Amino acid sequence: MATLKDVAKLAGVAPITVSRVINDPQSVKERTRLKVEQAIKQINYMPNSIARSLVTNRTNTIGVLLSNIANPYFSDFILGVETKARELGKNVFICNGMNYESAMSNINLLMEKRVDGMILTSFEFDSIGLQEKLLRELERLNANEKHSVQFVLVDPSPKQTLLTSIQIDNYMAATVAMDHLHELGHKAIAHLSLNRDADVWIDRFKAYKDAQGRINIPLNTEHIALIDKEDVRLAEEATYRLLLTTPRPTAIFAANDTLAVGALQAAHRTRLRIPEDISIIGIDGNDIAKHSYPRMTTVVHPRYRLGELSAELLIDLINGKEDTASLLIKCTLQVNESTGPLLMQTEGINEQHD
Amino acid sequence: MATLKDVAKLAGVAPITVSRVINDPQSVKERTRLKVEQAIKQINYMPNSIARSLVTNRTNTIGVLLSNIANPYFSDFILGVETKARELGKNVFICNGMNYESAMSNINLLMEKRVDGMILTSFEFDSIGLQEKLLRELERLNANEKHSVQFVLVDPSPKQTLLTSIQIDNYMAATVAMDHLHELGHKAIAHLSLNRDADVWIDRFKAYKDAQGRINIPLNTEHIALIDKEDVRLAEEATYRLLLTTPRPTAIFAANDTLAVGALQAAHRTRLRIPEDISIIGIDGNDIAKHSYPRMTTVVHPRYRLGELSAELLIDLINGKEDTASLLIKCTLQVNESTGPLLMQTEGINEQHD
DNA sequence: CTGTTAGCGCCTTCAC
DNA sequence: GTGAAGGCGCTAACAG
Numbered sequence: 001m002a003t004l005k006d007v008a009k010l011a012g013v014a015p016i017t018v019s020r021v022i023n024d025p026q027s028v029k030e031r032t033r034l035k036v037e038q039a040i041k042q043i044n045y046m047p048n049s050i051a052r053s054l055v056t057n058r059t060n061t062i063g064v065l066l067s068n069i070a071n072p073y074f075s076d077f078i079l080g081v082e083t084k085a086r087e088l089g090k091n092v093f094i095c096n097g098m099n100y101e102s103a104m105s106n107i108n109l110l111m112e113k114r115v116d117g118m119i120l121t122s123f124e125f126d127s128i129g130l131q132e133k134l135l136r137e138l139e140r141l142n143a144n145e146k147h148s149v150q151f152v153l154v155d156p157s158p159k160q161t162l163l164t165s166i167q168i169d170n171y172m173a174a175t176v177a178m179d180h181l182h183e184l185g186h187k188a189i190a191h192l193s194l195n196r197d198a199d200v201w202i203d204r205f206k207a208y209k210d211a212q213g214r215i216n217i218p219l220n221t222e223h224i225a226l227i228d229k230e231d232v233r234l235a236e237e238a239t240y241r242l243l244l245t246t247p248r249p250t251a252i253f254a255a256n257d258t259l260a261v262g263a264l265q266a267a268h269r270t271r272l273r274i275p276e277d278i279s280i281i282g283i284d285g286n287d288i289a290k291h292s293y294p295r296m297t298t299v300v301h302p303r304y305r306l307g308e309l310s311a312e313l314l315i316d317l318i319n320g321k322e323d324t325a326s327l328l329i330k331c332t333l334q335v336n337e338s339t340g341p342l343l344m345q346t347e348g349i350n351e352q353h354d
Numbered sequence: 355m356a357t358l359k360d361v362a363k364l365a366g367v368a369p370i371t372v373s374r375v376i377n378d379p380q381s382v383k384e385r386t387r388l389k390v391e392q393a394i395k396q397i398n399y400m401p402n403s404i405a406r407s408l409v410t411n412r413t414n415t416i417g418v419l420l421s422n423i424a425n426p427y428f429s430d431f432i433l434g435v436e437t438k439a440r441e442l443g444k445n446v447f448i449c450n451g452m453n454y455e456s457a458m459s460n461i462n463l464l465m466e467k468r469v470d471g472m473i474l475t476s477f478e479f480d481s482i483g484l485q486e487k488l489l490r491e492l493e494r495l496n497a498n499e500k501h502s503v504q505f506v507l508v509d510p511s512p513k514q515t516l517l518t519s520i521q522i523d524n525y526m527a528a529t530v531a532m533d534h535l536h537e538l539g540h541k542a543i544a545h546l547s548l549n550r551d552a553d554v555w556i557d558r559f560k561a562y563k564d565a566q567g568r569i570n571i572p573l574n575t576e577h578i579a580l581i582d583k584e585d586v587r588l589a590e591e592a593t594y595r596l597l598l599t600t601p602r603p604t605a606i607f608a609a610n611d612t613l614a615v616g617a618l619q620a621a622h623r624t625r626l627r628i629p630e631d632i633s634i635i636g637i638d639g640n641d642i643a644k645h646s647y648p649r650m651t652t653v654v655h656p657r658y659r660l661g662e663l664s665a666e667l668l669i670d671l672i673n674g675k676e677d678t679a680s681l682l683i684k685c686t687l688q689v690n691e692s693t694g695p696l697l698m699q700t701e702g703i704n705e706q707h708d
Numbered sequence: 709c710t711g712t713t714a715g716c717g718c719c720t721t722c723a724c
Numbered sequence: 725g726t727g728a729a730g731g732c733g734c735t736a737a738c739a740g
Contacts (some may be wrong), residue, residue, distance in 0.1 A: 003716095003717055003718085004717065004718065004719095005717080005718095013726080013727090014726070014727045014728080015717090015718080015719095015727090016718095016719075016720095016726075016727065016728085017725090017727075019718065019719060020725090020726085023719085027725075027726095028725070028726085029725060029726090032725080032726085039532055046462070046465060046466060047466060047717090047718085048408075048466070048468065048716090048718070049410055049466040049467055049468070049716055050404055050407050050408050050413070050467070050468050050716090050717080050718095051716075051717035051718040051719090052717080052718055052719075053404045053718095053732095054402075054404050054405050054408055054717080054718075054719095054732050054733065054734090055717085055719045055720075055731085055732055056716050056718090056719070056720095056732090057732080059404070061467075069423075069429055069432055069433070069448075070429035070430065070432075070433060072426060072641075074571045075423055075424035076424065078424075078450075079423070079424060079450070082450055091467075092449075092588055093447045093448070094423075094447070094448040095446075096432075096433070096436055108400070109401055109445055110404070112400060112401060112403040113403055113404070113415075113445075114402065114403070114404050152416055162711090232644070232645050261645050264647065265645075265647055268647045287426075287642070288641070288642070288645060290586070290644070291586050291615050291619075291642060292645070292646075292647075293618065293619055293646070294622075309739065343735090357732095357733055357734085358733065358734065358735095359733080359734095367710080367711090368710065368711045368712080369711095369733090369734080369735090370710075370712085370734090370735075370736095371709090371710060371711075372710065373734065373735060374709095374710085374735095377735085381709075381710095382709070382710085383709060383710085386709080386710080401733090401734085402732090402733055402734070404732090404733080404734090405716090405732070405733035405734040405735090406733080407716095407734090407736075408715095408716050408717065408718090408732090408733080408734070408735095409716050409732085409733085409734050409735045409736080410716090410735070411716075412738090624725055659722080
C-alpha cells in the first residue's frame with residue numbers, strides 16, 4: 001500500500017508537502033498541490049491513520065459500549081450517535097459489554113486503540129457493587145493526566161459519579177404511564193418488572209408505588225411480578241400468575257416494552273380482550289411494541305435524539321469544553337391500542353375489594 | 355500514559371525485554387519477568403496498540419459492515435462474529451452501511467484503520483449496478499499486493515465474485531416454507547415480498563413460483579404483493595389488498611418475518627382467525643416472529659452460527675489459509691402457531707377456481 | 709536470555 | 725512556500 005513517501009517521490013516533492021496537501025491544502029501553492037493530488041490518485045494513496053494517530057495522539061474515533069447489541073432499544077440510539085459523530089468528523093466503533101468482565105475487556109480494548117472518548121450505556125451487572133467498581137475504574141481512567149479519556153454515561157446506575165452523564169427520567173416516565181392508566185379509571189394495576197437493583201427499575205417501581213398511593217391504593221404484593229431476565233417468555237409466565245389473583249388487575253404497567261409484549265401474550269392466551277378486559281402499557285417505544293397486536297401504548301424514549309446528544313456531549317468534552325452539563329431526558333406518552341377505559345363489569349369486581 | 359520505556363527504566367531492563375514479557379513471556383527468565391510485571395502494574399502500563407500496529411502491520415481487528423444495524427436480523431449474527439473472533443484473538447468493530455455511499459465511506463474508514471479483514475453482510479442498494487460496483491471495488495482492494503485486505507461476503511448479490519462468500523440457500527428456505535403450506539393442503543397461496551432486485555428476494559420468489567408450479571397452480575399475479583421497503587406497516591397495507599382478491603388466499607408466504615408480521619396485523623384487523631382462516635409463514639426466525647401472536651411459523655436461519663462461521667472463515671483467510679471454500683448455509687423449518695391445515699369451507703372457495 | 713540498532717508512516721519543529 | 729531532521733511507541737533482525 002502506497003505511503004506518503006511514494007506520493008512525494010512521484011510528485012517530485014518532499015513527504016511533508018504531501019502531508020500538507022492532505023491536512024492543510026491552503027498552505028501549499030496551487031501548482032504544487034495539483035501535482036500532489038494527481039500523484040495521490042495515480043497510486044491510489046490512502047493515509048495510514050495508524051501512523052497519524054501515533055504522532056498526533058488522537059484517533060478521531062469514539063467508542064460506544066452497549067450492554068447488549070441484541071437489545072432493540074439500542075438500534076436507534078446507535079444510529080443517532082453515528083449520524084452526529086460523523087457530522088462532527090468522528091468515527092464510531094461499537095462494542096458489546098454484557099457483563100462486568102466483557103465490559104472491562106472491551107473498555108481496555110478501546111483504551112488500547114486509543115479512542116478519544118467513549119459512550120457507555122446502562123450497564124446492569126449482577127451486583128450493584130460491580131457497577132460501582134466499574135464507575136470508579138472509569139473515573140480513574142478519566143483522571144489520568146496524559147491521554148485522559150473522556151466518558152459520557154447514559155443512564156448510569158448508581159447515579160452518583162464525577163463523570164458526565166445523561167440521565168433518563170425514569171421516575172417521570174413511569175409516572176406518565178401510571179397517570180394514563182388512572183385517567184382511564186384503572187385502580188387495580190399490576191406491575192411487571194425486573195428483579196434487579198439498577199436505578200432504572202427501582203425508579204419505575206417507586207413511581208408505580210407513589211402513583212398508587214396518590215389514589216389511596218395500598219401496595220398489593222400479589223400485583224407485583226418481578227422476573228430475572230428481560231425475556232418475553234418469562235414475562236408471559238409471570239403475567240399468568242398476575243391474572244390469577246383476586247381481584248384480577250384491570251391493567252398492567254410493564255417496566256418496559258419487552259415485558260409488556262410478554263404480558264400481551266399471556267392476555268391473548270387467557271382469551272382476554274385487550275384493552276376491553278385488560279389494559280397493558282410499557283415504556284421505551286421499541287419496534288417490538290409498534291409491531292404487537294394490538295399496538296402497544298407506551299412511553300417513548302427519544303432514543304435517536306439521545307444518541308445524538310450523547311455524541312455531541314462527548315465530542316464537546318474531547319474538544320476541551322468544560323461546561324458541558326449532565327442532562328436529564330424526558331419521555332412522552334404514546335397512546336396506542338393496548339389501553340382503554342375501565343369497563344363497568346370489571347369495575348364491579350374491582351369495587352368488591354375497595 | 356506510561357510507555358514501554360518507562361516500564362523498562364523502572365524495571366532496569368531494555369525496552370525490548372518489556373516487549374517480550376508482553377508478547378512472549380516464556381522467552382524471558384522468570385526473575386526478570388516478575389520484575390517487569392511488577393513495574394507494569396506499578397505505573398499502570400497499557401500497550402499502545404497504535405504503535406504496535408504500525409510496526410507489525412497488523413491490527414488484530416476485523417470490521418463488520420452491516421446494511422443496517424437496526425435490523426434485528428443482525429443482532430445474533432454479530433454476537434456470533436464477536437464470540438468467535440474474541441476466541442481467536444481478534445477484536446471486532448461494527449459499522450453501518452445503509453447505502454452505497456455510507457458503505458463505501460465506512461469501508462474506507464476501516465481501510466484507513468487498517469483492519470486485517472472485513473465481513474460484509476447483504477447489501478441492498480437501490481440498483482444492482484451499485485452493488486456490482488461495490489463488489490469490483492472490494493476485489494480491487496483484496497488484490498492489492500501490499501497490505502491486501504481479506505473479505506468475507508455474507509449472501510452477496512450478485513453472487514458472482516472472486517471473493518470468499520457465505521451464501522444462504524434462499525431458494526431452499528423458500529421451498530421448505532412452501533412445502534410446509536402444501537402439506538397442510540393450501541393451494542391459494544399469496545406471496546408478499548420486496549420490490550428489489552437482490553438475489554435474496556428473487557430466489558425466494560422463484561422458489562414460490564416453482565413450488566406452485568409443482569402442484570399445477572399457475573401464477574396468479576393478484577396473489578403477489580411487492581412493497582418497496584422492509585416495513586411492517588407497508589406489509590400490512592399490501593396484505594389488505596391480497597385479502598380482497600377472489601379467491602382469497604388461504605395462506606401467505608412472506609419473504610421474511612418482518613413482512614409476515616405485517617401480514618399478521620392485517621389478518622387480525624380483518625377479524626380473520628390465524629391459522630383457522632389464514633395461515634402465515636415467514637423466513638428468518640427473528641425475535642419479531644417469536645414475539646408475535648400467534649407465534650409465527652418460520653424458516654430459521656442459523657444467524658449466530660452464520661456469524662461464527664463468517665468470523666472463522668475471515669480469520670483463516672487472514673492467517674493465509676488458501677483453501678477456505680465458500681459455504682452454502684441451509685435453514686430449518688420451525689412450525690409455530692401461525693400455520694395450520696386448510697379447513698373445509700375455505701377449501702370450497704378455493705376449489706371453485708381450480 | 710538480553711540488548712542494540714533501525715525503522716514502521718506520519719507530523720512537529722525549525723530552518724531556508 | 726517548501727524542506728530536513730527528529731521522534732511518536734513499538735518490534736524485527738541481528739548481536740552478544
